[in-house]
Amino acid sequence: MAETTPKLDELVQIDYRPPETPWMDTPVEFRRGTFCYSAAAKNLEYLGFPNPRDWQPSDEDWKLPENWREIILKAMEDRLKKFRSFRLFMDICVRCGACADKCHFYIGSGDPKNMPVLRAELIRSVYRRYFTRAGKMFGRLAGARDLTIDVLKEWFYYFYQCTECRRCSVFCPYGIDQAEITMIGRELLNEVGVNINWAVEPAANCFRTGNHLGVQPHGFKDSIDFAVDELEEITGVRVEVPIMKKGAEVLFIMPSADYFASPHYYTLLGYFLLFHHIGLDFTVSAYASEGGNFGLFISHEMMKRLNDKMYREAKRLGVKWILGGECGHMWRVVHQYMDTMNGPADFLEVPKSPITGTVFDHARSTKMVHICEFTADLIRHGKLKLDPSRNDHWNVTFHDSCNPSRAMGLLEEPRYILKTVCNHFHEMPENTIREQTFCCGSGAGLGTDENLEMRLRGGFPRANAVKYVHEKHGVNVLSCICAIDKATLPPLLEYFVPGVEVAGIHEFVGNALVMEGERERDTDLRGTPLVKAAQAEGDKEEPAHA
Amino acid sequence: MSVVLALVAVCVLAALGYAGGQVEGWRWIFGAVLPYLGIALFLGGIVYRVARWASSPVPFRITTTTGQQRSLPWIRQAKLDNPFTPAQTFGRMLLEVLLFRSLFRNSKFELRAGPRLVYGEEKWLWLAAMAFHWSFLVVFLRHLRFFLDPVPAWVAALQSIDGFLQIGAPEILWTGLILPAALLYLLARRLFQAEIRYISLFADYFALCLLLGLAGSGVLMRYFTKTDIIAVKQLAIGIVTFSPVVPASLSGLFFVHLFLLTVLLAYFPFSKLAHMPGIFLSPTRNLPNNNRAHRHVNPWNYPVKVHTYEEWEEEFHDKIVAAGLPLDKE
Amino acid sequence: MSMDRKSFLKITGCAVAGAIAGGKLGGLVAGAEDAEYLPAPGALTARRWGMVVDTRKCRKQEGCKDCIRACHQAHNVPQIPDKTREVKWIWKEKFEHAFPSQETEYPNEELHGRQVLLLCNHCDDPPCVRVCPTQATWKREADGIVMMDWHRCIGCRYCIAACPYGSRSFNWGDPRPYIPKVRADYPTRTKGVVEKCTFCEERLARGEMPACVEACPEKALVFGDLADPNSEVRRLLRTEYTLRRKPELGTRPEVFYIL
Amino acid sequence: MRDRGWILLGLALFIALVTFPLWYNTALGVAPKQLQLEKAKGEACVYETAYMRQHHMDVLMEWREQVVRRGNHLVKVGGKTYEMSLTKTCLDCHRSKERFCDRCHDYAAVTPYCWDCHVSPEEAPVVAARARTADER
Amino acid sequence: MFMFEKAVVGSRRYWLWILGLFAVIGVGFLNYLRQLEVGLAITGLNRDVTWGLYIAQFTFLVGVAASAVMVVLPYYLHDWKVFSRVTILGEFLAISAVTMCMLFIFVDMGQPHRVMNVILHPTPHSIMFWDMVSLSGYLILNAVIALVTLSAERKGVAPPNWIKPVILLSIPWAISIHTVTAFLYNGLPGRSFWLTAILAPRFLASAFAAGPSLLILFCMLLRKLTWFDAGREPIRRLAVIVTYAMIVNVFFVLMEVFTVFYSGIPEHKLHFEYLFVGLDGHNSLVPWMWTSVILAVAALVLLIVPRWRRNDRILAVTCVIVFLSLWIDKGIGLIVGGFVPSPLGAITEYAPTLPEIAITLGVWAVGALIITVFYKITLSVRESLA
DSSP states (O other), rough: OOTOOOHHHHTTTOOOSSSSOOOOOOOOOOTTTSSOOBBOHHHHHHHTOSSOOOOOOTTTTOOTTTTTTHHHHHHHHHHHHHHHHHHHHHOOOOOTTTTTTGOOHHHOOOOGGGHHHHHHHHHHHHHHHHHHHHHHHHHHGGGGOOOHHHHHHHHHHHHTOOOOOOOHHHHHHOOOOHHHHHHHEEEEEHTTTOOBBHHHHHHHHHHSSSSOOOOOOOHHHHHHHHHHHHHHHHHHHHOOOBBBEEEEEEEEOOOOOGGGGHHHHHHHHHHHHHHHHHHHEEEEEEESOOOOOOGGGTHHHHHHHHHHHHHHHHHHHTOSSEEEEEEEHHHHHHIIIIHHHOOOOTTSOOOOOOOTBBBBBBGGGTEEEHHHHHHHOOOOOOOOOOOGGGGTTOEEEOOOOOOHHTTTOHHHHHHHHHHHSSSSSSOOOGGGGGGGGGOOOOOTTTTTGGGHHEEEHHHHHHHHHHHHHHHHHHEEEEEEOHHHHHHHHHHHHHHTTTTOOEEEEEHHHHHHHTTTOOOOOOOTTTSSSSOHHHHHTTTTSSSSOO | OOHHHHHHHHHHHHHHHHHHHHSHHHHHHHIIIIIHHHHHHHHHHHHHHHHHHHHHHHHOOOOOOOOOOOOOOOOOOOTSSOOOSSSHHHHHHOOOHHHHHHHOOOOOEEEEEEEEEEEEOOOOHHHHHHHHHHHHHHHHHHHHHOSSSSOOOOHHHHHHHHHHHOOOOOOOOOHHHHHHHHHHHHHHHHSSSSSHHHHOHHHHHHHHHHHHHHHHHHIIIIIIIOOOOHHHHHHHHHHTTOOOOOOOOOOOHHHHHHHHHHHHHHHHGGSSSGGHHHHHTTTTTTSOOOOTTTTOOOOOOOOOOOOHHHHHHHHHHHHHHHHHHSOOOO | OOOOOOHHHHHHHHHHHHHHHHHHTTTTTGGGGHHHHHEEOOOOOSSSSEEEEEEHHHSSTTTHHHHHHHHHHHTTTTSSGGGOOOOEEEEEHHHHHHHHGOOOSSSSSTTTEEEEEEOOOSSSOHHHHHHHHHOSEETTTTTTEEEEEEEOOOOOOOHHOOOOOOOOEEOSSSSSGGGGSSOOTTTOOOOTTTOOOOTTHHHHHHTTHHHHHHHHHHHEEEEEETTTTSSSHHHHHHOOOOOOSSSGOOOOOSEEEEO | TTTHHHHHHHHHHHHHHHHHHHHHHHHHHHOOOOOOOOOOOOSSSSSSHHHHHHHHHHHHHHHHHIIIIOOOEEEEEEEEEOOOOIIIIHHSSOTTTTTIIIIIHHTOOOOOOGGGGGOOTHHHHHHHHHHHHHHHO | TTTGGGGGOOOOOHOOOOOOHHHHHHHHHHHHHHHHHHGGGGOOOSOOOOOOHHHHHHHOOOHHTTTTHHHHHHHHSSSSGGGGHHHHHHHHHHHHHHHHHHHHHHHOOOOOOGTHHHHHHHTTTTTHHHHHHHHHHHHHHHHHHHHHHHHHHHSHHHHHHHHHHHHHHHHHHHHHHHHHHHHHHHHHHHTTTTOTTTTTHHHHHHHHHHHHHHHHHHHHHHHSSSOOOOOOOOOOHHHHHHHHHHHHHHHHHHHHHHHHHHHOOOHHHHHHHHHOOOOOTOTTTTTHHHHHHHHHHHHHHHHHHHHHTTTHHHHHHHHHHHHHHHHHHIIIIIIIHHHHHOOOOOOOOOOOOOOHHHHHHHHHHHHHHHHHHHHHHHHHHHHOOO
């Protein structure tokens, strides 16, 4: 924890009373711990973004181009013409307030501009001023205001205090999606070189090396080899992971964190055990070595530029279809954008499970299947030999990641898997799961340490729900299917609910899989000793937990 | 302050309408010319508004999914919350438009000691919104009795259901009371809930006050001051048959009512009230979530600069070789 | 935004008051105020209307239904063929049914089976009035008539359950098809309301005696002011032995019978 | 765009619905009309015509209250005295319910429940005749 | 507002049941429309028997509504923790029953258009006015209590403190609704059948037997059809309540019989005679009344023997028997018996017509719908907490 991070008691002293001054007259204050640092000039240059320079949001002078206002208004006009969603969402909000207390940042900070309605008004007021007659004529009376540098700073602050999680959109009677507005708001800021490094650097890395972390081919290979060795050590089984094998049936793409960060890594072990268990003819790629897509957090164009690698590599390798790993925003891009942006993928075949013969008809155009869909199908057909008691030391709950739940609807598949491979599973309170799930507080490129206080505030609702099941049911692990979750939930839980770990679904699958020729396992994939059968019998009433 | 301004604005409009009925030369303007203008602005405005929205394409299919997707056949899909087919999407839209499905989900959080966040249901907004919109629809349809001759049986039937309870003469029409009551609730929550007050703009209060003025003048006219409804009907029929007449016996309050309606008509398409047609175009609601099954085409999709495999292999050639990974070239 | 609630409420109040006042100023409500409401000048009045039925006189005309016909015609009472759904304001009943407690196992030849004229007793303490949840039936302060307001009756039939004399009838369906000759000067009733004799209060207002009293060829029905010691009814009560129906119930009927 | 057709259809439907009165009346050839009410027999009404046109129901409700519940049968207005009776006083001047009351009420789709009980002299024989045929059945 | 979102998701069986209820409601509603058009002539009511099936159902259901106090009182006043899971079921039963009561009054009205007159012209000397006040008050009390406690349960927090006095108020209020309903009848001078001071206590005794019987049956049904198990203990305790209430009820009836027949006053005797042996050959209710008597005796035997009372299957049968017996007693005999013979000695029999029965079933279906929906919501809330 950074030194500036407030203590828990202080952090949860949240004042929900709005300030005395009207929101238009309340300028933003860049307080340490609540904003992200600017993007480094070298990254902007590499990606060919405008206005690369050295600056920080807390600076008085942001070193904007002379004609920044014209640039932004022109870009805004362009987006109004290109996106019906944007124009419509600018026009039809009635400010009913249904979204107001649905945002995790509002709940965690009490800052009224974190109410989605007001966050949208930040840009809506400018829209009215320059693009509607009423706004031009009546100004503030019509809810319009000039685009000043203060407004621009406000945009930056609050569009980077939105994780594009879409929870507000669920409750909006018109389906207004703040994520859509934030995305376009960030695009506009990009036009004048206002962006954050934690989104731009991974994008630059990914563009160059193929993954956010900037892992180069040999590093990728080492990492995979290391995993294979470790698996052999734990299970006594040597799995095979073909890299860039032409003619494989399936190309498997996962978020890069899976092979370079913890606790993602145990999920990776789980995938490999699974593929070996069913004898899947698959390959992974060092070129398309990233499932995630930080371009989504920058602009539609950047998203497309990064996403391009998936189909390109699938085509080059001549696979039949693509399997995607556990990652949230990756799936937002794959599910909602990839086919439109870089499709049609007519060089691939409609995905069909070689093990069960199930045709994934719902993915017949994009030709990409979520690993949870794939595994659930395997379990349903009884193709996996499982010993769920190997997960008995885990008391699991499931965190629906924003994107798979609200941009896809992947709710039952992971639960089905979990309930099969684990004996102890408990849901968090119903207003915090499924389509109403709360964000980890660090999505959409905000998961950086300088922003820790805001991340903790944003993650407060999620952590609080975990705390509830931790105290009520003794839950000791929070499972999820998102790489950003796996990276950012551990510090969040450490702060709010010490003693609860974070894991991926396929880590539990890997634990439970009874492999052919394996030796008796003493530990699970992360090295935690297993509860022995006899011991488990005695402890049945109360599963062991931290 | 916005609410005071809005109230003053509506009062001024009402006064203007009243004056329109008193001054001889103005009666024709307020009784015929302006209503035509109002109707024209309403219809033209809505067409313009919708056309403008429609002129921007929907580049991506960005459905907000609020239930289980359609994936494997043995997993029960939430057909109305996460539609896959156009028919299911139509069902979802029906729920949204007729029953305010999304608002029905509304909840309210509380931060309790512990700290503990708890979420309770909050349906009053939904209830008030339903009460207001449905009453408004019924009131609107009931008013057709002034515009149609002979009055169709269904209008009369609607009126008799609305006035089922026999209280005095003319009978009390419930929607006429529910409507202003719901509006008052909506106004009250804007005034007395701090965070809603904070986000409220002049336009929010103005719309509520205008509707309250409209409903209030109607209620006053029906139950208290009374008006010559035959004259009202002559005026109404005159307007819709393009042979406007402004009978002399119309009361001042009627002119207030008529003028507020005229203002509402003209204001409607150019304000947040345009959410009425807007909801139908909302891309997060009116599209099926079948992205992976049916490709959505973006009309302005353009080629972008990418990092091709060849460029990548060239850049990392030595490292690929060192790692023993296969190369495309030689 | 600072919201001054007081000023808001003040303004709203003014606006509403203004709108109403505006209506008044517009000459919309003027007119009704200078009306003065008066009772009819030639009306028959009493402090306590009552009736004496001399069944001896009545008996002279066996089978006479003049009073019943007069009443039912005057009041648009339907003639419903189904006896169990009848509407009756005034009717004849056997003595032993009208006065069940007077009946013994050794019947009096003269009384047993005698047709006795029955109508609403206009009780001094009417149970029907006590139970009515809407004051659709009430006892007039001025003259003791138990009145009915058919505009207000909700048809709950509580009064029927309360009346120990069976004097009240309910309109099970629309009565109009069963009214042989509809009079325009008196309303019919609609389905779903209770009705009964009102001592012809509308005729009294015109200065006429009740229809039944007027129609009786034997003058067997005597109608008058029970509060006036010199009235004909009081004279009869002084001089004749009279009975009330079910006196033990304490309702104090204002209709008396000479047997 | 693929949804243009749907949007046009929606707009057309909306306009068709909103302008329903227009084509309904056009189809039926309706024009604004001056209602021809039967001329009253008497010279002047209890109250001024303009007032009565708007407030006759209030007057009737007040009369009802006075007659039924307060036992007042007469009203004195402007020096003249009237019996408060719908069928005897009002309908004495306005001889025809059909050509006076109903004409307006039908035009404006007003269905007063007065006539559930009260019978106009004009209609009394009709109601009676209907009763007789019902009787014969 | 009652978390209705929980009621719109359910299994196929749930929806079939709901659909079935709607069908019954629909048929009832169509018949009611006809009654609106034609008047109460479509019923079997007549000059002498002016109240029948509708008002009888109303009377019976007031008892069911009042019986909620039998779980509320022990739980809140005596802290019987075993009732913690069933108390809210009792409150929802009360809500459903009171709603049915109001609907039965409504469908019995000759001029439903004028129902507001009861409020527009409040008449304190009319017991019916007080019945309106007490019933609507009871409905509001139970709705508030159930909503507040259930939503607190859902949030996992303690209910607010202000609800305690409201709950305490609901206890005497429950007694009041049935007392006032008894006053409706026993304040009438000419109706000797009802002219008995023991009517209100008798009503309450029968209510406290019939209501908890129904609640026991609901608990058993929920155990069979859903995951929810109220537990053995609350059912046993409820069974004890039913036992005592039934004993007291039969005792009260016997007291009536003694008073009427020992005093020998004909006006009082005739009604009993009509019900149990028939008068002048009019005896259509005789088989019903004897059925009720036999069922009551059978129920007493089954209830009093502890071994049988504790046997779930036997108890279920017993509860059905208690319910039927009391339904006949109150839902048929009590009202019709009061009207025959009439004050003029006329004996006119009454039998409900088909449309009348359809409307009655329709109202019962509304009640069933309400209880289904509320039980569904309760169970869903608890399931998500489990």
